[in-house]
Amino acid sequence: MTESLAAPVTVPAPVRRSSLLRTIVATNIGAVFEWYDLVLYAMFVVTLSKLFFPAGDPAVSVLLSLGTFASAWLVRPLGAIVIGAYADRAGRKPALILSAGLMMLGTLLTAILPGYATIGLAAPILLLLARMIQGFSAGGEFGSATAMLIEQDPSRRGFYGATQWASSGFAVFMASMFAYLINASLTPEQVMSWGWRVPFLFGLLIGPVAWYIRQRVDESAEFEKAEQSPVPLAEVMTHDKLRVLAGAGIVAAGAAGSFMNTYMPTFATTKLGLDPSVALIGTIFAGLINSTMPFFFGHLSDRVGRIPLMGTFAVLGLVMTYPMFQWLVASPSVGTLIAIQSMLALVLYCGYYATAPALLSELYQTRRRVTGISISYVLGQLLFGGVTPLVVGFIVGRTGNPTDAGLYLTAIIFISLVSLWGCRRLGVR
Numbered sequence: 001m002t003e004s005l006a007a008p009v010t011v012p013a014p015v016r017r018s019s020l021l022r023t024i025v026a027t028n029i030g031a032v033f034e035w036y037d038l039v040l041y042a043m044f045v046v047t048l049s050k051l052f053f054p055a056g057d058p059a060v061s062v063l064l065s066l067g068t069f070a071s072a073w074l075v076r077p078l079g080a081i082v083i084g085a086y087a088d089r090a091g092r093k094p095a096l097i098l099s100a101g102l103m104m105l106g107t108l109l110t111a112i113l114p115g116y117a118t119i120g121l122a123a124p125i126l127l128l129l130a131r132m133i134q135g136f137s138a139g140g141e142f143g144s145a146t147a148m149l150i151e152q153d154p155s156r157r158g159f160y161g162a163t164q165w166a167s168s169g170f171a172v173f174m175a176s177m178f179a180y181l182i183n184a185s186l187t188p189e190q191v192m193s194w195g196w197r198v199p200f201l202f203g204l205l206i207g208p209v210a211w212y213i214r215q216r217v218d219e220s221a222e223f224e225k226a227e228q229s230p231v232p233l234a235e236v237m238t239h240d241k242l243r244v245l246a247g248a249g250i251v252a253a254g255a256a257g258s259f260m261n262t263y264m265p266t267f268a269t270t271k272l273g274l275d276p277s278v279a280l281i282g283t284i285f286a287g288l289i290n291s292t293m294p295f296f297f298g299h300l301s302d303r304v305g306r307i308p309l310m311g312t313f314a315v316l317g318l319v320m321t322y323p324m325f326q327w328l329v330a331s332p333s334v335g336t337l338i339a340i341q342s343m344l345a346l347v348l349y350c351g352y353y354a355t356a357p358a359l360l361s362e363l364y365q366t367r368r369r370v371t372g373i374s375i376s377y378v379l380g381q382l383l384f385g386g387v388t389p390l391v392v393g394f395i396v397g398r399t400g401n402p403t404d405a406g407l408y409l410t411a412i413i414f415i416s417l418v419s420l421w422g423c424r425r426l427g428v429r
Contacts, residue, residue, distance in 0.1 A: 019218045020152055024160070026217045027145045028167040030100050030210040034141050035171035037107045037203045038072060038134060042262045042389065043179035043283075044196045046269060046276070051115040051192065052124045062270060063397075066390040068128050072135030073385060076378040081233055083140020084374035087147065088232035088367065091219045095144040095370070099137045100214055104207035106133035111200035143374030146357040151222035151366070158306065161357030162298025169290025169349065172262065176283035178202065179265075183276050222366055232368040236375065243363040243426060244376050249419025250360065251380025253314055254353025256388050256412040260405070261286050261344050263389035264337065270393075271402045272332035281334055282341035289345040294354035305429045306359040311420050313351035318413045320347065325406030348413075362428050384412050 041048065049058075049065035079099075087095035109130035116123045145164055150157040178199040186195040229235055236244065261283060268279035301309045324340045357373075364372035392405045 022213075023148065023152060023217045024163060026210070026213040027096065027148050028163055029206070030096060030141065030214060031145055031164050031167040032171045032174070033100065033203065033206040033210045034103050034138050035168040036175050036206065037103060037110075037200070038138060039172050039262050040175040040179070040199050040203065041068075041072075041110070041131070042259075043175055043199075043265060043280070045266050045389075047191055047196050048127070051117075051196075052127050054116055062266070063390065063393055064124075066266075066393055068124070068131055070387045070390045071128055072131045072138065073378070073382045073387060075132045075135040076139035076382060077375070079136035079139020080143065080374035080378040081139075081371070082136075084143045084371040085232050087140065087144040087370035087374075088229055092144050092148040092151075092223055092370065093214065093217055093219045095140055096148065096214045097211060099141040099144065100207060100211040102137035103134055103141075104204065104211065106130045106137065107200060107203050107207065109133070111197050111204060139378050140370075140374055142357075142377050143370040143372075146361060146373055147223070147370045148217075148220050150358055150361045151220040154222075156299075156302055157358040157361060158298040158301035158355055159295065160298070161361065162294040162301075162354040164357060165294040165298070165349070165354040166291055169287055169292075169294065169345075173284060173287025173291050175199065176265075176280050176287050180280040180284060183280065226366040229367040232371040235368045236364070236372045240364060240368070240372050242422070243372060244379065246419050246422040246426060247360050247363055247372070247376025248379035248383065249415050250310075250356055250423060251377055251416075252384040252419070253317065253413040253416035254348060254356055255381045255385030256409055257317065257344050257348030258353065259385050259388040260392070260409055261341050261349070263392065264341055266389065267392070267396075267402070267405065268332070268337055271396055272329070274332060274334070274337070278334050279337065282337035285338050286341040286345035286349075289342055290349050293346065293350035297350050297354045298358070301355040301358060306355050306362070307420055307424050307428060310352050310355050310359065311417065313347050314413055314417050314420065317347045317352065318410060318417065321410045321413065322403070322406035325403045325409075329402045352416075359423065359428055363423065363426065384415075 045065045046062060049061035053061045053064035083095050083099060086098070109126065113126055113130065114123060146161055149160040149164060152160055182191060182195045182198060265276070265279040265283055268274040269276050297309065320343065324343060328336050328340050360373045360376055361369060392408055395404050395408060396402050
């Protein structure tokens, strides 16, 4: 049995205006919570490396800590499969409630965990477990949230899908602001002793709110109208293998660019010699851009199409990335860091990546949409997202040339350009 290249379109149910705002708020407050807790670890990776991964060589400690950061992405495929299939069988709403609860558990464990000096080897093991719980949760969060948002109004999929990206951008802004304030207002000893825990404890205040609000939203009308699949994973693996690969390739450039920006404070501190508090300023500026501009580009994609818009910014990213890193390495200053991180945010996150949720949703039928989106997303994130800080740190450590970070990102953008062409062949406009 075969299916046509273009995914059949499910006739949308009428948009329920009375519950639309509540659904958008509930979905996106969860996205803020999920991404805040995920990226906060990267903001304190140097501190955590000393507390949980002591080693004779500081570079080795940082790499071990970055490896734990990447572990959340290694387990995300399992979360995508389990929670994604659950969302396609039981509904978007229960899947979103489940992912919020799991993220709270992982964040709580991180916030209260004693360091290596107190409990020995159990400290890095439990930190790894906390990261894996968060990664499992996030694996199903994106697909469920994307489906819930874009199914509100199919004529505005780009705009509603991009609200999740703006929420994620705001989460990065909050995490970077918190990290900056902690590093700027406390002594290094205070940060090491207790200061790093404060932002994680703050994240625990968001989680219960997200969990509570999500319990009170309406289920997606488009999902309720569609015929539910008893085996969405089997259907995706049977009919959508090319779509999964194309979707993962689409995610690649946005994921790598996003996590390159998240990693930049560590890069600026360890490779360029900037002060830790100063190194966070560029991420704050990038977070402001990522919190506001996705709305515009998501709306624009509803007018001009996903692929023309994403293709334009992918080409722009392809030609500008390596020269920007050459500039940063030649002139490692706060101003240069702000300019480069702002450009990465505007081009790769807002112009390119903010449209990805709508494009991914149009690759799959409603009955298996969350499973397909989730697998494509986490596969792209696994190969090109969460491991980016680790890979870049390793490559630069081996070559001694910080500009190689730009070459790595440029190569990934090229992969996404090829994938965009593939999606065009699969019928996405």
